[in-house]
Amino acid sequence: MPEFDTSHVKNIVLLGHAGSGKTTLAECMLFEAGLITRKGSIAERNTTGDYHELEQERGNSIFSKLLHTKWRGYKINIIDTPGYDDFSGEVISALRVADTGVMLINAVMGVEVGTDIIWEYTEQFKTPMIFGVNKLDDDNADFEKAVREAKSHFGSNVVVVQYPRQTGAGFHEIIDVLRMTMYHFKDNGGKPEKMAIPEEEKAKAEELHKELIEAIASNDETLMEKYFDKGELDEDEMKNGLKKAMINHDLFPLFCLSAERNMGSGRLMGFIDNVCPSANEMPPQTTQKGDALPCDANGPACIFIYKTISEPHVGELSFFKVYSGTIKSGMELENETTGVTEKITQLFLVEGNKRTPINELVAGDIGATLKLKNTHVNNTLHIKGKNYELPPIVFPAPNMTVAIETLKKGEEEKLSQALHQLREEDPTLLVEVSSELKQTLIHCQGDMHLAVAKWKIEHQHKLEVKFTKPRIAYRETIRKMADANYRHKKQSGGAGQFGEVYMRIEPWYEGMPEPADLNVRGRDTHELEWGGRLVFYNCIVGGAIDARFLPSVLKGVMEKMHNGPLTGSYARDIRVCVYDGKMHPVDSNDISFKIAGLQAFRQAFQQADPQILEPIYQLDVLCPDDLTGAVMGDLQSRRAIVEGIDSEGHFQKVIAKVPLAEMDGYSSSLRSITQGRAKFKMAFAGYEPVPFDLQRKLIDEYSKTAKEEFA
Ligand SMILES: Nc1nc2c(ncn2[C@@H]2O[C@H](COP(=O)(O)OP(=O)(O)O)[C@@H](O)[C@H]2O)c(=O)[nH]1
Ligand SMILES: [Mg+2]
Incomplete structure (x- = not known):
């Protein structure tokens, strides 16, 4: 019992x-x-x-x-x-x-x-x-x-x-x-x-x-009548009335x-x-399918994992609430989310860092078990033959991003394991390995949250790390039409190389008309994985280039789209029309046309009023009334556009659009401006052109570091 x-x-x-x-x-x-x-x-x-x-x-x-x-x-x-x-x-x-x-x-x-x-x-x-x-x-x-x-x-x-x-x-x-x-x-x-x-x-x-009494009675008709009759409620009536009002x-x-x-x-x-x-x-928990799961110790066993820890002196534990049935040690449960069967070998009562083994836990109770192998926060486990899945906890989205690296070379794998462990214990910390930025990013709730992550990495995983500024995922595009042609020719001994391409590029937008002066013979639309499109037209007349070389031209263009001409960032939203060129009966091959395509595209891009785009975020800052001035002043120094102020409960909500590049350290700076009395949310809103000065600066920085791909 x-x-x-x-x-x-x-x-x-x-x-x-x-x-x-x-x-x-x-x-x-x-x-x-x-x-x-x-x-x-x-x-x-x-x-x-x-x-x-x-x-x-x-x-x-x-x-x-x-x-x-x-x-x-x-x-x-x-x-x-x-x-x-x-x-x-x-x-x-x-x-x-x-x-x-x-x-x-x-x-x-x-x-x-x-x-x-x-x-x-x-x-x-x-x-x-x-x-x-x-x-x-x-x-x-x-x-x-x-x-x-x-x-x-x-x-x-x-x-x-x-x-x-x-x-x-x-x-x-x-x-x-x-x-x-x-x-x-x-x-x-x-x-x-x-x-x-x-x-x-x-x-x-x-x-x-x-x-x-009046507050209690006003929430319950029967009690209200009693109160009118007797002018009083007894203690039990008050308790029952309060319980009902609390539940509601x-x-x-x-x-x-x-x-x-x-x-x-x-x-x-x-x-x-x-x-x-x-x-x-309390009202019974409903499953994801909408069925009610009554909290009954005699019902089918079902638990929900709300927390996991892994601590040196406490061990690895999964914490759960029993939503239905009675959980006994030795029981086998199916994890609805991961599909595996887990054996609950030990159940514990927990007292901070102390744990006491127990044999069973009834519906409604909360306890812990040794961490199950394939079970994580938000998983539902139940007896065989059921398919209960309880609604997950919706954790807050991150507010802050930093890049992380180990101080010593060669510890990358250890870091990745440490981060995996951190993430397992803390669903509000997200880890992203960005191949675009070539950085490992930590998305977290704020600077205190980050300090805790750092402490765990250093003390529990014995790794020295540093945080750096995350690079910004700029994009490149063009603002006007431009033409270019490029001849690739190499004739130094052995087989030669020859390919020449004429190309027009234009800013692409939804619903743009077909080119009036070109003869369109084929079109491909490429949805780019980094956002936006590349639309590639074949407008060759009279067989100036064989159709079989066009994929090589596209490959060259795509390569440059990956590694934009201005800063090496991804390019987007461009229409390319290949309308002329030349072949050589012997020396033309795929590589020649790829190079010609790439170089023609690069030249055209430079002529087409190229523009760097930066990620812009929607920012909502909640703060007390007396702080809106300070919050807005600070935002102005970050190139933000304040779109309005709303009131939300007892807070003022400052709504703004702000470039991600200006948001580094915002969490701590907002805390210091407001003595911790404000909070904010950020969400990606889209890409916008960077100001002229910044574009110059970014291009200069890039040209200092970029290596020419072709000598
Ligand atoms: N004077 C006084 N100090 C208290 C009382 N309760 C807590 N504190 C102190 O307030 C500080 C914060 O308490 P703590 O329990 O850590 O607060 P928590 O952050 O809400 O968990 C500690 O220094 C406590 O000793 C109280 O009833 N009276
Ligand atoms: Mg406390």
Whole structure:
């Protein structure tokens, strides 16, 4: 028998801006439940959550951590998450499997940008949410302001369940307006003493109690009737009403905490046990095919992998949630995504970096197994004979790209293995080996994310690397029509070479008319793998060149399209008409016509008002109102075109088009201009001509480095 059945398992995710106290609160929850005998702290670098060497070095969370606690007959799985937007992939995957979010608000700071950003994700998942106003022991804490801001940012559905009698050093009492009780804590927190609400607080407590009841009743007709009849709801009615409203994302109860002084976490856990939904009280998960998969321990076994780690002192683990059935060690499961059968040899309960073997896990629970060979994040595994596939976690697109290389030569293969491993653990980090740019690129979320990748490569893979600027994938094209002819002739001993080609080139565009003065005898359209087209016309009259030489001419043109005449970049959107030429009865051959084709094309290109194109990105920057000026000023220095400003929630959204070449280091520079209060998204928009000066500069740089292909 499992120790906890499905309805006694609660999955919560701790959320909030960095520094709001999530990791400290998790530590309280473990300590209060007696799972750890000493409460660790961030200052002493010994919390259960922030066990990773790098987290202890930096003093804040970077990875999401699975922990669990037991409170009054319930198991609470806790996923502690990092607060910085660079690590939002960890938050999103945690939200995918959690059934309730606990959002901490720092009572000193109020609602911060991280709170807002994370809130957006919780809205996508419609996760039932609780607020915890933390750090009420701080002398600068302002509870009323935190509540005001929470209501203004997240709506009047934020309802106060508790308020502090006093904040700052004197924070010892929490007044609970659901239970109409006061909790009094000793200096070092722990189990509070329950007391009657003192006379001078009664009016305020009554008023908040009424507000809470009305909020609950207004979301439920039956309760509304009862409330009208009796003028009151009892505790069970309130709990049930709250549970329903939380599941529907209609009410967000707010609690009081001092995680540092260990006050308030017991009551919060009691509320999680009794009011927050278990997985089987949430709407059933639907498969990709649209079938509902009820969260039932007796159903067919089905799990979803939400995270993988590979750490020296912890091992290689895959974390999963059981969506249906009961998973037992030794079970064989089919991976719907990769098609392989995997044996679950060991199941674990996880406590930060400690793992305890267990025999089984029921539907709704979260646990880990030794990393399965062909199983990755986002895979669904199920018993034989089913075809369940659960919707994948959609990770955020990258915001920043750098090129990476090893300091020592000959370690390329080791680097590629290290990057493969990094990618396996972190789906928000993308690796691209670009044959065009001849660079290995890392696409990531921001500079902090990159620093973590570098740390892992250096410490876990023992490789020294450096990051460099990624080259820009320029394109070349032409802006007017030009003609050229080229005769290739070589007659030095042995067999000679001869080929002559006349060619016209023009900018190609959709729907362009056929050439009026040429006799078109054949046409090929080549969709170029790097974008755009090459359209190749045979307009030869009177058999001036044999048709069998035309593929060689095309080959020569294509070679130059690959390696554009201006900067060696790919060329695009050109129509080539070959309309005349000469052959030699003996010396003409494929190579001669390829060379003639290439050189004629190169000459024509230079005459055709050639233009370098650069990649342009659509950029959206979200920032608070007071920062739009600074954000736009900075964008102007990057050749950006600001297209408008919109408001989005509590943010202003600056919308711009900006050349990729100007976006190097944008992540850190935006962070420093806005003190981390802004975020941005970028997406490729298209190619645009570079300004004249830049074109000159690029051509000069290229001509210094380019070697002539033909002596
Ligand atoms: N005064 C006070 N400090 C706290 C409280 N909770 C956390 N802290 C401190 O705030 C800092 C950030 O806490 P941490 O748990 O790492 O926050 P996280 O980034 O949300 O995980 C640490 O220095 C904690 O010691 C609290 O209730 N009161
Ligand atoms: Mg933390």
